[in-house]
Amino acid sequence: MKYKLLVLDLDGTVTNSKKEITDHTRDVLIEAQKQGVKIVLASGRPTYGIVPIADKLELNKYESYILSYNGGEIIDWKTGEMMYQKMLDEDVIPYLYECSKKNNFAIITYDGKYVLTEHPDDEYVLKEAILNVMSPKKVDNFLKEIKLPIAKCLIVGEPNRLAELEKEMYHELKDKMGVFRSEPYFLELVPKGIDKAQSLSVLLDELGMTKDEMIAVGDGYNDLSMIKYAGLGVAMANAQDVVRENADYITLSNDEDGVAAVVEKFILNKAD
Structure with a gap:
C-alpha cells in the first residue's frame, strides 16, 4: 500500500518528553513531504499551540494540514483556508x-x-x-x-x-x-460528534483519498478513534494500554524517534 496521508498526534508522539521535536524526526518528516506525502498534525491543542510545530516541520511549504481542538477545526496550512469548523453549543x-x-x-x-x-x-x-x-x-x-x-x-x-x-x-x-x-x-x-476520526473522514473526502491510504500515529485516549479508523493505526511504545491494544503496529517511544521509525519503514521504505 502506498500511503499518502500521515496523521500525527503531537504530545507524546511527535514531541519527546521535553516537548521538543528532534532534528532526526524533523528531517524525516520534511523528506516525506518532499516525496508528496501530506501531513496532518492532529491534536487537542488549540490552533495557536500547534503553529510552532507546524512551522518547524515546514507545513506551509507543502500541502499539509492542522487539525486542532481534537478535530473541531481543520486548516490547510499552505493556503490558510479554514476547511472545517464546528463550535460548542x-x-x-x-x-x-x-x-x-x-x-x-x-x-x-x-x-x-x-x-x-x-x-x-x-x-x-x-x-x-x-x-x-x-x-x-x-x-x-x-x-x-x-x-x-x-x-x-x-x-x-x-x-x-x-x-x-x-x-x-x-x-x-x-x-x-x-x-x-x-x-x-x-x-x-x-x-457533539467531534473526534479525530470523524474530522479526518471529512478531510479524506475533500482530498479524494480513502482511509486505507492513511497512517495515524498516537499515544493517548483521544487518538484511539483515528488509530482504529486508519488503514495503518500506529501506537507509540509509550502509549496508553488501550491504544496499544487497538493498534496495527507499535513503534518506538517518543524519546526514541518513534514517528521517524514509522515513516522510514512504511513511507520512505528504508530497511530496518
Whole structure:
C-alpha cells in the first residue's frame, strides 16, 4: 500500500518528553513531504499551540494540514483556508461552568495566545499554558468574559476526582457533546460528534483519498478513534494500554524517534 496521508498526534508522539521535536524526526518528516506525502498534525491543542510545530516541520511549504481542538477545526496550512469548523453549543456552557465550580476545578477556553480562566495559578492550567506556549489570562467571570462561539472548553484537575466528574458529565451530556480525557488531568469538552476520526473522514473526502491510504500515529485516549479508523493505526511504545491494544503496529517511544521509525519503514521504505 502506498500511503499518502500521515496523521500525527503531537504530545507524546511527535514531541519527546521535553516537548521538543528532534532534528532526526524533523528531517524525516520534511523528506516525506518532499516525496508528496501530506501531513496532518492532529491534536487537542488549540490552533495557536500547534503553529510552532507546524512551522518547524515546514507545513506551509507543502500541502499539509492542522487539525486542532481534537478535530473541531481543520486548516490547510499552505493556503490558510479554514476547511472545517464546528463550535460548542452555547446553551451548554453554563452547565460546564457549574460542574467545574461545584467540584473546585478550573475551567478554561482560548482566545488567541491566551488561556482564559478564573484560576491562572492552578497547576493544571499552567500545564496547559506551557504545553501550548500560551499565557494564562485571568477573567473575573468566565461566563461573562469569554467570546462566543468557542471551539472547546477544558476542565482540569486531580486525575482521580476528574475521572469521577467525567462519568457524571458524560452521562448527562452524551447526546449533546463530547466528553473525554486527553490526559488524566485534562477533561475535553467538545461539540457533539467531534473526534479525530470523524474530522479526518471529512478531510479524506475533500482530498479524494480513502482511509486505507492513511497512517495515524498516537499515544493517548483521544487518538484511539483515528488509530482504529486508519488503514495503518500506529501506537507509540509509550502509549496508553488501550491504544496499544487497538493498534496495527507499535513503534518506538517518543524519546526514541518513534514517528521517524514509522515513516522510514512504511513511507520512505528504508530497511530496518
